[in-house]
Amino acid sequence: MSESPGLTRAERRQRTQERILDSARDLFAQHGFERTTIRGVASAAGVDPALVMQYYGSKRELFARAAQVPVPLATPAAEEPADIVEALLSTLGSKLDGLPATTLTMMRSMLTHPEAQRIATETFDRQVEEITAVLSGADAQARAALLICVTVGVTIGHQMLGVEALRGLRPHDITELLRPALHALIGP
Incomplete structure (x- = not known):
């Protein structure tokens, strides 16, 4: 070329x-x-x-x-725990609007191939560390991991598994339902 x-x-x-x-x-x-x-x-x-x-x-x-799917967690705007929730919900909303077929297939690879799984784990671990740096408390790292896992799980349930109860909801409705749960995870 x-x-x-x-x-x-x-x-x-x-x-x-x-x-x-x-x-x-x-x-x-x-x-x-x-x-x-x-x-x-x-x-x-x-x-x-x-x-x-x-x-x-x-x-x-x-x-x-x-x-790599850019997740805007380590931005100057995400200096407070509540900012992290909004960044996660914003990213989740765009994912629920529809991931490209290539991203969905790569997600499947991450779930089924050991090397791809290691790469995904490294990415999630980096995101957990970014969030942990903003949270406080002895269990900040566990709460950060739960924040990531909840959003990834919702994406998988909605986009890959087609869970009927989620498929019928608009992305905005899902993010609004999740907002209190994610705020509860960020803690005081």
């Missing part, structure tokens, strides 16, 4: 990285973690496999980047 002639080297590099990441998301979604290969990603992106390795280091790191 040829790039536009007027681009700087940095812009060409960024476009190539994005193309690789897009190809990786598609292939992980289609084939899961185990059956997706660096060669397959490179071929789909129109680059040499060595370039995929240069930019992402390994299949594990590529999957971790492809599976």
